Each structure stands twice: as structure tokens, then as C-alpha cells.
Amino acid sequence: MSLTLAIVGRPNVGKSTLFNRLVGKRLALVDDQPGVTRDLREGEGRLGDLRFTVIDTAGLEDATDDSLQGRMRRLTERAVDMADVCLFMIDARTGVTPTDELFAEILRKRSKHVILAANKAEGAAADAGVLEAYGLGLGEPIRLSGEHGEGMTDLYAALMPLADAIEEKQAEDAPETDIDLDEAGETEGEAPAITAAKPLQVAVVGRPNAGKSTLINKILGEDRLLTGPEAGITRDAISLRIDWNGTPMRIFDTAGMRKKAKVQEKLEKLSVSDGLRAVKFAEVVVVLLDAAIPFEQQDLRIADLAEREGRAVVIAVNKWDVEEAKQEKLRDLKAQFERLLPQLRGAPLVTVSAKTGRGLDRLHEAILRAHEVWNRRIPTAALNRWLTAMLEQHPPPAPQGRRIKLRYMTQAKTRPPGFVVMCSHPDKMPASYSRYLVNGLRDDFDMPGTPIRLTLRGQGDKNPYKGRRKKNAGALAKHLRGRA
Incomplete structure (x- = not known):
């Protein structure tokens, strides 16, 4: 995808609705309330x-200070600089406002290609x-009508010549290489579990103001996500592809999750629901705690x-730089972890x-370690030898006298x-x-922290030869009588 399209405009002109239509999924939160996207x-x-790559941006506000609106505007301006084409949206029912005129002038100076919608x-x-x-x-x-899908043909007609021109320019600027594609492929043998085509899916979750967006920005090495002292800045579950070490x-990056009783607004419910969906799609979940108030309910x-x-x-404990008695605090954290989350016994705490x-770096290693354990497979022969030893050490109970x-x-x-x-x-x-068997699996096969599912299944009467002799004998007698 050579073309990058940024959708910009005032709050509540329908940018996220159009974004969802272009990507074919309901990825961005949509609500009648202005300023949902940040x-x-x-x-x-x-x-x-x-x-093409499409970028949904926050509504352009007439603010240039360090307020939340000012930080949102700077982030949108950054998207304008990144994009090849800007789609500037206005609300046709409201008409052109003074703010639209101001931002049209900004786009005329900052963007090479602007499409007005x-x-x-x-x-x-x-x-x-x-x-x-x-x-x-x-x-x-x-x-356009992002909600009803009208005007998509006209948008295609406007984008296509720009896409062709940008692709030609990129082809001219690309350096020539003599790499043999056959030799550049993967080596023979088992393919690595984590590749650029199938990256490791990681979700960062936690309470509001735990520092989730700040942590991801630090991993990225740039201020890609909106941060600040206000709690609850993040609303959408934003996914970012990176190459980390x-x-x-x-x-x-997910929205902060408060107690269910405190979540009253519809928008916050949507944000939490978006974060829960990110957890379901993830392979590794980093639960970020605040070192000042860790392990709250x-x-x-x-x-x-x-x-x-x-x-x-x-489990990652953030804001460790402001802690004074680090060793004592770390001992307390590990003790609380063992006591309050026994179902995750042995999970990494960083x-x-x-x-x-x-x-x-320790967090990166812990994520890879957790992913490796999560994918571990144990041979059946080793499992049954282990089961025999576990039964000898502690036999199962005998309810009503039947073992x-x-x-x-x-x-x-x-x-x-x-x-x-x-x-x-x-x-x-x-x-x-x-639980005795699950804990034994954790300890003996080195699977700390990962969820383990143990299913007990009854065999019933599975003897394939039971009743066979009588049936065969009856059939033989009948055959002999027929011959006589």
C-alpha cells in the first residue's frame, strides 16, 4: 500500500464513520458526542x-497550548505531515465555519495533496x-455520506491518479538491489513463530492513568499516542505495528478500565468494551500497575x-523511578502477587x-518468555510417566469407597x-x-504463570471385544446348523 490518506476536519464531522467504511470494520468508536477520537x-x-493506508485523526481544535485540545491538534498536524494525501472533511449540513476556513489555510501550506469532502x-x-x-x-x-456509503465512486476517482503518481515516484526513488529473492527467503526447517507477517499480539491493559500510552510511546521511541496528566485520555484500543528489539x-493501547459501578457514560462503556475486545485478540496481556497503589481490586x-x-x-509495575525503598517494595509486591493472584502463580512480574x-528490556524478555510458555507442547509419553509418578505420590480420593x-x-x-x-x-x-495436577504441571514442566486448562473425561466402557465371543459363537452355530 503505497498511498497514505489522513482524514482531517473539525470534531463531529464524521471522520471515524468514514474511516470505518473505508477499512470495512468498526474499528473506531463512533458517537454523536464531538471529540470522541483522540x-x-x-x-x-x-x-x-x-x-491504501488510512489514518483517522482527532478533530482539529483552535488551540495551540499544552491543553488536551492543543496536544490533540499537534498529533493531528503530525498525521498531516506523515500522509501523502489529506482528505479534509466539512459538515455539509452545518456549512463552512470560521474554524474550517482556518484549517483549510493550514492544510494548503502543510499538505502536498488535499481533497475536499x-x-x-x-x-x-x-x-x-x-x-x-x-x-x-x-x-x-x-x-460524501460516510454513514450511507454515498460518494465512494467520486472519492475513488480523486484518489486513483494521486496513488498512481505517488507509486511511480516511489519506484523511481527506490534503490536498485541485487538480492536474490530465493536466497533471501527463510531457511529450511521450522518457520519462526513470530514473523513480520504474523507479529506477536500484545495488549497493554490497566486502570486509568497507570501510564499505558506513555509506556508504548517509550517503546516506540516517539510520541505516537496522546498522553497527559488527565485520567482516561485514551478511548479507542489503538493497535501499532513495531519491531521491538x-x-x-x-x-x-487500551482505555483505562474502572470499576463497573463507576462506568456510567455510554462513551466510556464503548471504550472499555473496545479494550476487552483487544484482550481477546491478544496473545500476551501486559497488566500495568501503578507502583503507588498496586493490586487494587x-x-x-x-x-x-x-x-x-x-x-x-x-504483570508490569510502572512509575518505579519514584520509588525510594525499591528492594523492600519489590518483596512486598511479590508477596501480594502470590497471595492475591494464585491462578497466575509464577507469571513474570517486572x-x-x-x-x-x-x-x-526486562519487559521485552518477559513477554517473549510468557509467549513461549503459552505455546509449549509436552510429548504424550512424558505426560503419562509424569502422571504415574503424581499418582504414586498422592493417589486420587475414593468417594463412596470407589477409587x-x-x-x-x-x-x-x-x-x-x-x-x-x-x-x-x-x-x-x-x-x-x-489443582494438585495443574500445579504439578507448572512446576515439573516449567510453565509458570500461563493459564492451564485441565479437562477430565470419562472413558465409559470402551472394551471393543466385550460381547464379541458370544456373538461370534452364535453366528458359528447358526452357520453349522444351516450346513447340516
């Missing part, structure tokens, strides 16, 4: 046979606004959610500072590791014995 969101856009242009009520748009001096406006990753709920979803979990970047027999064990799946034990009376197996 961060830059990228997606793979599609119009007919044209493929009058959104919400369905019906005769938008005719006056479309005519006013000519006065901005950006050429003929395209009548040689590991291709897609990192999801909401932190425990978030970590438990990631475990129940079957994701590999890494101290970091999103502000200074301390501890990021539960554990006959066979195998690993049914990975991501997370899932095991099946064939046994008699699986419904009578106490939960304490299942």
Missing part, C-alpha cells in the same frame, strides 16, 4: 481495486453547505479477566518506568496449554485434586 488510528483502506451530503438540506465549500479554495468538493509486534479483576480468556499474562525507559482411576493423559491444545485426562467418575473428582 489518538491516531491506522487501518488498511480499500476502494475498489485501490489499497462535504460529508453528510445526502438530501437537499446539504446543497447550501456543498456550495459554500467552493469558497475554501481547495477545488471541487466531493459529496528485533521482534515484530502489534501492540494494543480493579487490577485483580483485569488480571483475572486475562487469565479467564486464556491469555499469557505479564518493574518499569515508562517515563525514563528503565526496565523495558477414581486416572488411566491416560494427553495434551489436546496449546495457546493456552490444554490437557485431557481419561478417568473413571470424572464428575466426582474434587477441585483440590485438579
Whole structure:
């Protein structure tokens, strides 16, 4: 995708609605309330046979200070500088406002290619606004309706010649190489689990103001996400593709998750729901805690959610640079972790500072380690030898005088590791014995912290020869009588 298209305009002109239509998914949050979008969101856009990168931006505000609106504007201006083409949207029903005129002048100076679009242009009520748009001096406006999909053909016609010109220029500027594509491919043998085509999916979750966006900005090495002292700045679950220390990753920055009772506004409910969806798509979930107030009830709920979803979990404690008694605090954190989250016993606990970047290498190693354990597969022979030793060490109970027999064990799946034990009376197996087996798997096969699923399955009467002799004898007697 050679073309990058940034959608810019005032708040509530329909940028996110059009973004969702171009990418073909409901990735960006959409609401009637203005100013929903705050961060830059990228997606793979599609119009007919044209493929391009599309960027959804925050609404342009007339603010240049360090306020939230000013920081949002600077982020949008950065997107304008990054993009090959800017799609400047106005609200055709509202008409051209003084703010539109101001930003049209800015785009005329900063962007090489600007396409003017009058959104919400369905019906005769938008005719006056479309005519006013000519006065901005950006050429003929395209009548669009992002909600109803009108005007997509006109948008395609405007983008196609620009895409061709940009692609030709990139081809001319590209350096010539003598690399043999056959030799540049992967070596024979098993392909690596993490590649540029299939990057490691990592979601960063936590309470509001824990420092999630600041941490991801530090990993990226640039201020790509909006940050600040205000709690709850992030609303969308923003995904970013990066190469972190040689590991291709897609990192999801999520909205802070408060207690359910405190979430009243519809927009915050949408933001939390978007974050929960990111957890379900992730492979490794980094639960970010604030060192000043770690392991609050909401932190425990978030970590438990990631475990129940079957994701590999890494606990990261942020703002470690301001801690004074670090060793004593770390001992307390580990003790609290063991006591409050026994279902994640052995999961990595890493101290970091999103502000200074301390501890990021340890966090990278912990993520890779958690992912490796999450994908681990154990041979069936080794599992059954281990099961025999566990039964000898601590036999299963005998409810109502009948011993539960554990006959066979195998690993049914990975991501997370899932095991099946064939046994008699699986419904009578106490939960304490299942925990005994799960903890043994963690310790003996080096699988700390990862969720482990253990399923007990009854064999029933599986003897294939039972009743065969009687049936065969009857058939033989009948055959002999027929011959006689």
C-alpha cells in the first residue's frame, strides 16, 4: 500500500464513520458526542481495486497550548505531515465555519495533496453547505455520506491518479538491489513463530492513568499516542505495528478500565468494551500497575479477566523511578502477587518506568518468555510417566469407597496449554485434586504463570471385544446348523 490518506476536519464531522467504511470494520468508536477520537488510528483502506493506508485523526481544535485540545491538534498536524494525501472533511449540513476556513489555510501550506469532502451530503438540506465549500479554495468538493456509503465512486476517482503518481515516484526513488529473492527467503526447517507477517499480539491493559500510552510511546521511541496528566485520555484500543528489539509486534493501547459501578457514560462503556475486545485478540496481556497503589481490586479483576480468556499474562509495575525503598517494595509486591493472584502463580512480574525507559528490556524478555510458555507442547509419553509418578505420590480420593482411576493423559491444545485426562467418575473428582495436577504441571514442566486448562473425561466402557465371543459363537452355530 503505497498511498497514505489522513482524514482531517473539525470534531463531529464524521471522520471515524468514514474511516470505518473505508477499512470495512468498526474499528473506531463512533458517537454523536464531538471529540470522541483522540489518538491516531491506522487501518488498511480499500476502494475498489485501490489499497491504501488510512489514518483517522482527532478533530482539529483552535488551540495551540499544552491543553488536551492543543496536544490533540499537534498529533493531528503530525498525521498531516506523515500522509501523502489529506482528505479534509466539512459538515455539509452545518456549512463552512470560521474554524474550517482556518484549517483549510493550514492544510494548503502543510499538505502536498488535499481533497475536499462535504460529508453528510445526502438530501437537499446539504446543497447550501456543498456550495459554500467552493469558497475554501481547495477545488471541487466531493459529496460524501460516510454513514450511507454515498460518494465512494467520486472519492475513488480523486484518489486513483494521486496513488498512481505517488507509486511511480516511489519506484523511481527506490534503490536498485541485487538480492536474490530465493536466497533471501527463510531457511529450511521450522518457520519462526513470530514473523513480520504474523507479529506477536500484545495488549497493554490497566486502570486509568497507570501510564499505558506513555509506556508504548517509550517503546516506540516517539510520541505516537496522546498522553497527559488527565485520567482516561485514551478511548479507542489503538493497535501499532513495531519491531521491538528485533521482534515484530502489534501492540494494543487500551482505555483505562474502572470499576463497573463507576462506568456510567455510554462513551466510556464503548471504550472499555473496545479494550476487552483487544484482550481477546491478544496473545500476551501486559497488566500495568501503578507502583503507588498496586493490586487494587480493579487490577485483580483485569488480571483475572486475562487469565479467564486464556491469555499469557505479564504483570508490569510502572512509575518505579519514584520509588525510594525499591528492594523492600519489590518483596512486598511479590508477596501480594502470590497471595492475591494464585491462578497466575509464577507469571513474570517486572518493574518499569515508562517515563525514563528503565526496565523495558526486562519487559521485552518477559513477554517473549510468557509467549513461549503459552505455546509449549509436552510429548504424550512424558505426560503419562509424569502422571504415574503424581499418582504414586498422592493417589486420587475414593468417594463412596470407589477409587477414581486416572488411566491416560494427553495434551489436546496449546495457546493456552490444554490437557485431557481419561478417568473413571470424572464428575466426582474434587477441585483440590485438579489443582494438585495443574500445579504439578507448572512446576515439573516449567510453565509458570500461563493459564492451564485441565479437562477430565470419562472413558465409559470402551472394551471393543466385550460381547464379541458370544456373538461370534452364535453366528458359528447358526452357520453349522444351516450346513447340516
